[in-house]
Amino acid sequence: MSAPKVWSKFSVNKGGDTINLRVVDMPESLTEEVLTSYINYFMKEDSMCKAAGVLKNPEAIEELRATMLEFAKDEGFHGVICCLDNGDDPIKEFIGASMMTLESKQESMPEFKIKTEELNKMYDIYFGLEAYYDEAKELGLDSYFSDRGLFVHSEYRNLGIEQELFKVRRLICKERGISVVGAWMTTQDLEKAAEGDGWEVGCEVKYEELGQKYGVNLEADTASLKYMFARTK
Template sequence: MSVVLKEWSKFSVAAKDGSVLNLRTVEILLNTSVMDNVLQCYLNYFVTEEANFIAARVLESEEAMDEMAQIVRSRSVLTDDEPHIVVCCFDNGNDDNIEVLGASIMALVRKDNPPPKQLELKSKECQKLMEIMGNLMEIYDEMKVFDLNLCFSDRGLVVCPEYRGLGIAQELLKVRRLMCKEYGIPVNGAWMTSYGTQKAAERDGWETVCELLYEDLEKKFHVIYPKNPPSTKFMIARISI
């Protein structure tokens, strides 16, 4: 059985060596080896590079990294509610052997869903991370702001380092628009914490509706953020239904 649930787009990019890469974005089934590769990519690059993880000092604690690895591999952070995982891969006609170049992870959340189960965290670093992320979700809740009955909640967007700078993040954001249109959702939003995701979102026409300086979050949570960029932005794409 194919691991691909749906193909969303095809596109070509010029690689750094001048060659042309033919790529596509596909939504994948969860219980496959491709999903395991997505989770490993998330653990290797998102967990180690995302600003909130760095501020909470997750990377500096072996206990916290082990705990985060257990959480990610159990899929409880990424696949709560109704998960939708889209990956960027080579367009080689093979649906059964997919190399993950990047991934967009979202959960379809319904207004009448019960509140998510709270994780029982042991390390102080992971506890701090959840404190920060929970606070950010309260500061700007797109479902409440736009009175949505249904929304796609961001769980992370990551591109493998060797394929960055090729427009993959922007393509994955375009696919988020297509998914929202299919489900009749007029707005999609996410906290964009890095220059890469902020620039990719700007190029795709996303707008900033809330911006928080990292220096203010440092005072609030008693942490230290990376120096660049200076702020995290909640950015939204408006979708014509």
Template sequence: MSQPLKVWSKFSVTKKDGSVLNLRIVDMPEDPEVKEKVMECFFEYFVKEECTYKASGVPESEESMEELRGACENMVSSQTPVFSVCCLDNGDDQINEVMGASLMMYMTREEAEKKSKFETKALQKFILMVEYLAEIYDDMRAFNLDPYLLDKWIVVRPEYRGLGIAQELLKVRRLISKEYGIPINGAWMTSYGTQKAAERDGWETVCELQYEDLEKKFNVTYGRHPPSTKFMIARIPL
């Protein structure tokens, strides 16, 4: 018999129509169908919307999307992923719909500093941009973190945005960091939604870059976005 899912949080939200949803955030189960739903959420609502992916052209390239899928599958199977999944709190362990999810990777500094290699031009551009951001601010070095929980993504399905789910996923990141004994959790917050959610949860901005400057450096267009991307941290009392 499988072990019950670890529940990190239970909370209620009120939709615009006045209906109330009882939700929970749990570890992702060893269920291929749930894993597929989480990855679908990532590719459909994060990769296609997140400004760095969009600016580098990844969503418009079928070859890049296919290569990214393979890289993600390899990453979560060969390393140590830390998934948190938001779903209905229906009194059992069933996850019928993934409303939002968070992924971090638990790794040593040496593992985190390994450079990713891709064949498609759009992903090569994306990695170039990501590595530049890591050079500008590296919380692993700033706080001497080893091991570390490396942010990969946080996403909420469009129909459930504006309900506080992203903020709750960030709160859970604090709890996970505490359980792993890691005093700092940090991430580049690239959208209004994640920036506001992090601010409401008390995260601090320790570095800020203007998108206009990044556009000039990499000869890309970010489109509709906040004026800057912010590296934000949560301090975890151990």
């Protein structure tokens, strides 16, 4: 089995120590572990997930995990992980990940039969954002990578790793001949990381407005969520 492709190598300073890191294609063997970490490190802090009550229902959490596994089986799915750079040593652990799925404007999202009320509510809010900003239409894209999540373990945040993962998203799109990469930034940390990589704001929606539309209370560390994008050429 060949080693996963390396997209980036960089160093960060953590507590006075220099840590060498690399971003590589996500090995299939780590898919379930990465998705579990995504739920533990991001979704448990996500305003829409919390407002919909997903975290209060174990069945909804398991259904969320199952739907994310289905997303990962899509032919266009592309995930990368950030891990310690130990030369050619096998990957023993990861500290963050970025996930996208290649789509086209002619294609529609796959339909999932969601059983739990809470997860249905969360997806209604998330996919309802297209009414505010249709990336394919607004940016003139025939094909594009749709965001499937980006996270960094809590003890490694604010070290520039999120920004590096956004940089790798641009590199992936450039290699695939896609002129623009974008995503909704739902937290202040993600917004700052995207800004640091030169991403622009295409649309901004107040959390209060979104919460009123769906009848939920959306609590976040920022007043609004932003659709941000970067050109790859």
